[in-house]
Amino acid sequence: MSTQYFEGVGRRKTSTARVRVYPGGNGSFVINDKPAEEFLSREEDRSRAIEPLRVVGMEKSFNITVHVNGGGITGQADAICLGMARALVKMDPELRSTLRGQGDLLTRDPREKERKKPGLKRARKAPTYTKR
Numbered sequence: 398m399s400t401q402y403f404e405g406v407g408r409r410k411t412s413t414a415r416v417r418v419y420p421g422g423n424g425s426f427v428i429n430d431k432p433a434e435e436f437l438s439r440e441e442d443r444s445r446a447i448e449p450l451r452v453v454g455m456e457k458s459f460n461i462t463v464h465v466n467g468g469g470i471t472g473q474a475d476a477i478c479l480g481m482a483r484a485l486v487k488m489d490p491e492l493r494s495t496l497r498g499q500g501d502l503l504t505r506d507p508r509e510k511e512r513k514k515p516g517l518k519r520a521r522k523a524p525t526y527t528k529r
Contacts (some may be wrong), residue, residue: 402420409476410508412469415464416463421459424459437474439471442473444511448502452491452502461481482503488521502504
């Protein structure tokens with residue numbers, strides 16, 4: 398693998414992904430030292446993770462390595478998607494309008510888990526009211 402790479406960091410909920418894109422590769426995709434098919438077992442999560450490559454039409458042009466931690470599998474897939482989009486923009490700033498326009502892949506999803514409040518069962522669910 399060549400030593401020249403472009404790095405992007407993506408986050409979603411409590412997941413953080415550090416994505417490295419190596420230009421001129423054969424299309425290998427490794428997540429936490431495992432092949433992507435093994436790490437992301439659901440096809441939906443895999444397709445979400447490589448969506449930025451599909452949008453710019455360069456699916457087999459790069460070798461990609463990812464270190465991801467925190468959260469669940471779907472949140473990690475979304476974090477990988479954002480990190481990959483940011484790395485592609487670092488590599489070629491002219492891709493920004495394409496990634497922004499088709500699927501809005503450069504915007505971080507700000508939704509986080511809301512904290513639990515005292516006296517409630519969860520963040521907003523209250524105990525059942527009984528009159529007597």
